[in-house]
């Protein structure tokens with residue numbers, strides 16, 4: 001959860017929707033999917049959604065990457081990207097309500113060193129628990145992988161990186177104007193922030209709109 005911000009030179013200067021143009025200094029990018037320590041409502045079909053999400057980005061994704069990623073699944077927790085599921089992010093990880101997943105990058109010298117992706121398998125709608133279907137899992141996985149590949153959020157509603165179900169206050173702080181000036185300070189060596197690059201599921205549009213207005217006008 002603690003992020004060391006990349007230095008200025010590493011941030012994208014050509015595409016505002018990218019945090020880093022080249023987040024990984026090697027290829028393939030190794031991926032570990034933890035499908036052994038899974039929560040109660042995990043579905044074995046989720047695994048294939050991760051594979052589909054990886055393929056999506058290998059085939060160009062949303063067109064906003066500066067490079068073509070190649071992934072390699074490995075059976076090691078030393079992998080570059082580690083994926084795990086929890087029953088509910090709000091309860092298990094203390095995430096704000098409505099966050100369905102997040103990607104937490106560890107950054108060193110303007111590159112990602114590790115990215116942990118945590119996905120929840122369902123959420124409460126009112127008092128009723130509802131498990132995510134494969135379609136939702138795929139969308140959330142694609143979105144979080146996008147973050148793991150250096151992308152921030154898109155302002156295009158049709159883009160997978162649009163925070164469709166996301167709480168705006170959990171936006172990557174790198175992109176918030178409040179942090180912009182800090183980012184531009186080359187002297188900044190290290191700066192820790194709490195990062196939730198999450199996608200939430202079916203939360204109040206009204207609240208989102210309000211936050212949108214606040215941050216994106």
Ligand SMILES: [Zn+2]
Nearest residue numbers: 163197198199
């Ligand atoms: Zn996001």
